[in-house]
Amino acid sequence: MAESLGIGLLGLGVVGRGVLEALQGNAQAYEVRCGRRLEVRAAAVRNVAARSGLASAGLSISDDPMAIATRDDVDVVVELMGGEEPAADCIEAALSAGKSVVTANKEVMAKRGPALLDVAERGGGELRYEASVGGGIPIIGVLQRDLQANDVSSVRAIINGTTNFMITAMSRDGMDYADALAEAQRLGYAEADPTNDVDGIDAAYKLAILASLAFHARVAPDDVYREGIRSLAARDFGHARDLGYAIRMLATARRASLGLDVRVHPTLVSTEDPMAGVEGVLNAVAVSGDLIGSVVLEGPGAGAGATSSAVVADILEIAGRLASGQPPRRPRPLDTSPQFALLADIGVRTYLRLEVPDRAGVLAELGAAFAAEGVSIASVLQVPHPERSLSADLIVTTHACSDGAVDRVLAGLKRSSSEIELGVRLRIEDGCDDL
Numbered sequence: 001m002a003e004s005l006g007i008g009l010l011g012l013g014v015v016g017r018g019v020l021e022a023l024q025g026n027a028q029a030y031e032v033r034c035g036r037r038l039e040v041r042a043a044a045v046r047n048v049a050a051r052s053g054l055a056s057a058g059l060s061i062s063d064d065p066m067a068i069a070t071r072d073d074v075d076v077v078v079e080l081m082g083g084e085e086p087a088a089d090c091i092e093a094a095l096s097a098g099k100s101v102v103t104a105n106k107e108v109m110a111k112r113g114p115a116l117l118d119v120a121e122r123g124g125g126e127l128r129y130e131a132s133v134g135g136g137i138p139i140i141g142v143l144q145r146d147l148q149a150n151d152v153s154s155v156r157a158i159i160n161g162t163t164n165f166m167i168t169a170m171s172r173d174g175m176d177y178a179d180a181l182a183e184a185q186r187l188g189y190a191e192a193d194p195t196n197d198v199d200g201i202d203a204a205y206k207l208a209i210l211a212s213l214a215f216h217a218r219v220a221p222d223d224v225y226r227e228g229i230r231s232l233a234a235r236d237f238g239h240a241r242d243l244g245y246a247i248r249m250l251a252t253a254r255r256a257s258l259g260l261d262v263r264v265h266p267t268l269v270s271t272e273d274p275m276a277g278v279e280g281v282l283n284a285v286a287v288s289g290d291l292i293g294s295v296v297l298e299g300p301g302a303g304a305g306a307t308s309s310a311v312v313a314d315i316l317e318i319a320g321r322l323a324s325g326q327p328p329r330r331p332r333p334l335d336t337s338p339q340f341a342l343l344a345d346i347g348v349r350t351y352l353r354l355e356v357p358d359r360a361g362v363l364a365e366l367g368a369a370f371a372a373e374g375v376s377i378a379s380v381l382q383v384p385h386p387e388r389s390l391s392a393d394l395i396v397t398t399h400a401c402s403d404g405a406v407d408r409v410l411a412g413l414k415r416s417s418s419e420i421e422l423g424v425r426l427r428i429e430d431g432c433d434d435l
């Protein structure tokens, strides 16, 4: 009988328990598939008493993840604790000890992935992270392996289920931001502190990982331009729809002539765009390459089952490789100092909701401010302000111009008029290019 493979699970939360159940429930099938029996020998949690029911004769539970990461009888460490520390240190220790590691941790992979992959190479083990982006959507392997013959020009993605759920609720049910957030929290899709999701931090981690793979370049979270969804109002979705657009929290990475253009922000996309049809907690990733054209993957971006699907697949890959004696696959080297394009220099179309006094002369003032910066207005719609009787909403869209020119228009309006307030500024995806 082939030797069994010892697994150490760091974390028995939503994903950890899903992985444990899959490994225990499908043990025989997995053994046939990878040629090794997979044995979860130890697991780490913070509150051991609360998880003691999951312990068994062959599985000990402790509150010391580092001890498990370095245990002699653990061959593969599966990190499912989340957060940067102690997760990153445990991963590093396991890799330094020559073990292989599977993680679903986007924060660690976005911030420290390249360094940890180096440690894996030096230690002779492997670091796999399919579940760190898009939950069950197999996008990491697709970029690493299946699309490797392509020169990738762009990745566009909806990679945060919480914000997509909220945006869908605001768009379809007319909820305002606060109600959409409360509903997401009630259903367990948003945390009590939603900052990481609604401010785009989580999506920026994931986009940094995708962009690094797509462009073979080191893209760190701080390289990603980021705006959240807090300033969206329910009425923006109606105005966008009237203009032929849906609003999505889009993560985009593309090769622009000025450098890599990598950003996460709410974006108007055509209602014909496949991204416009991605609703609720679903995720989607579209990759464009010179040979493939465009490929879109859509599916569940979170949840115990979907995420376990990706985590267990990584474990099976490692087990199969070890059973056949093959060496680990090494990632392609990264360009460590790629050129990034500044958003201010990128050509975009813009949607603005401006709150203005409902009086003569305001349009002329606005027109002058746009003209002064050479920003050409494509459409203007004036509608009564929903709450203030003496105010109106002006919905302005521009033709393509540099994002920096719109910055200057808004700064000029702020200086010249205390009565004109910016409600929201959104980029429209078509017509986007360097100017």
Ligand SMILES: NC(=O)c1ccc[n+]([C@@H]2O[C@H](COP(=O)([O-])OP(=O)(O)OC[C@H]3O[C@@H](n4cnc5c(N)ncnc54)[C@H](OP(=O)(O)O)[C@@H]3O)[C@@H](O)[C@H]2O)c1
Pocket: 010, 011, 012, 013, 014, 015, 016, 044, 045, 046, 047, 048, 050, 051, 063, 064, 065, 079, 080, 081, 082, 083, 085, 086, 104, 105, 106, 131, 132, 135, 301, 302, 303, 304, 307
């Ligand atoms: N949830 C999803 O659908 C999903 C999807 C894709 C990726 N992920 C990623 O998967 C990872 C796990 O997410 P999750 O939702 O399963 O998290 P979770 O439900 O909060 O579970 C975290 C687990 O880790 C344990 N833990 C945390 N810090 C620890 C420490 N310092 N020492 C020992 N144990 C510790 C917790 O112990 P206690 O049980 O004692 O609290 C818990 O068992 C994260 O990186 C997340 O981003 C999650």
